[in-house]
Amino acid sequence: MSMSHHHHHHHQEAEGGDRRMVLAIIVNVGLTFAQIVGGIFSGSLSLIADALHNFSDAASLAIAAYARRIARRPSNAAMTFGYVRAEVVAALINYTTLIVIGLYLVYEAVMRFITPEPVEGWIVVGVAVVALVIDLATAFLTYAMSKESMNIRAAFVHNVADALGSVGVIVAGTLILLYDWQIVDPIVTLAIALYILWQAFAEIGGSIRMLMLGTPSGIDVPQLIDRMSGIDGVVDIHHVHVFAIDEQLTAMEAHVVLAESHGAQTELVKARLKALASQEFGIGHSTLEFASGEACCQGEDASIVGHPIRGSSGERHRKTGHLH
CATH class of the missing domain: 3.30.70.1350 (Cation efflux protein, cytoplasmic domain)
Structure with a gap:
């Protein structure tokens, strides 16, 4: 393969990746607005809360996509190594926000153990199903790229966490509406929060290590x-x-x-x-x-x-x- 052909192939791959990222951002922003409208009309605070959660997904994807573009800039006299580490910085930002979200969900779950809140009807469960479909579509768009980039992986984990949140709302909401099992909601929320924190803490070390100029793992x-x-x-x-x-x-x-x-x-x-x-x-x-x-x-x-x-x-x- 000639150098120019390889470069052209790499450029095509990068552009294809950019298109998938932009599509994922548009889909998530669209869902955010739909949830806000649904929340206002149904009087559901949990729907508006989920909309904000989805907006954090869109933001994490936007940060990841922007970092991808910056990383491709050529090196110059001011940045002799180039901008490749922009993706590492983006990963650190996104994992940090995931940890904040995870800790907030732990707090929410504990508060709901103390004072349970009723789920506000099937509309909430219905919108959660739509949210799950969107989250799975976004995860599908970013999955292939997440294997090679800690930056995209951070955005991907955001989406997986959100998809799990939607599954939690569907399962907990359905059980509460059918059997009035109020305790299911905080239990599911706590399980999702612990999963998010486990994922974020497992991944954030790699970006910190790279920014601290640590020896790559695997090299003795x-x-x-x-x-x-x-x-x-x-x-x-x-x-x-x-x-x-x-x-x-x-x-x-x-x-x-x-x-x-x-x-x-x-x-x-x-x-x-x-x-x-x-x-x-x-x-x-x-x-x-x-x-x-x-x-x-x-x-x-x-x-x-x-x-x-x-x-x-x-x-x-x-x-x-x-x-x-």
Whole structure:
């Protein structure tokens, strides 16, 4: 596949994804207005509350879609890494709002255990069915993209949470209207809230880790250093930093000390180190700085992640890397 053809295919995929996102936003905004009108005419506060919940869905989709567009902007002098992390920021915002919604639903459920509120007729259940259909349609539109992007996944989880909310209203409302089981409503609400919180807390760590320049999960840095140190001619490796630029690209920077005898073979050693990092650890971008001579870190310190700092009160070692 030629480079231009690949780029064209990727561009088509991005545009297709954008269209699905816009359609999902329009559908959710339409449902929000329908629920507000239904709520006013039926005098149902719960319908208007559900409309606001749906509006949060539309907002989460809008944030995700906008972040997708920003992420495709090319890098410039002000943003040398480009804008790819806009999607990570959007994911963090959306998971944070999910946690707030989850905590609010826990509060609502507890209050309803204390003072039960009656469900206001079949109209509420009917609109919940419509809402469920819309939420499932939105989830369907975003599901494929959610596998590859934490940003879209956050919006997708918003929709799944909302679909569960609609299922909860249908089940609880039907049981209350048929059998007057008032306790079902807060129980279902609490179950949905706990599911939302579990999902949000499970996913939010990934976006925080990436923004904090954490080592991507699945990469064992001591093992990486050990394997790189085994390359012929490498005396020492330090100042090793492994981080994710975005969800697809992992980068590494390191300071490599070569044996004096290999001073002329820098390019060969560099190629071997980069190939090892790429093939065994999935690191797509490596920046390596070379020096030749004796290691500046001796003995047990030769392979530590950072650079040892020797203070006045004996030798203290700090294992976090620092910049030159």
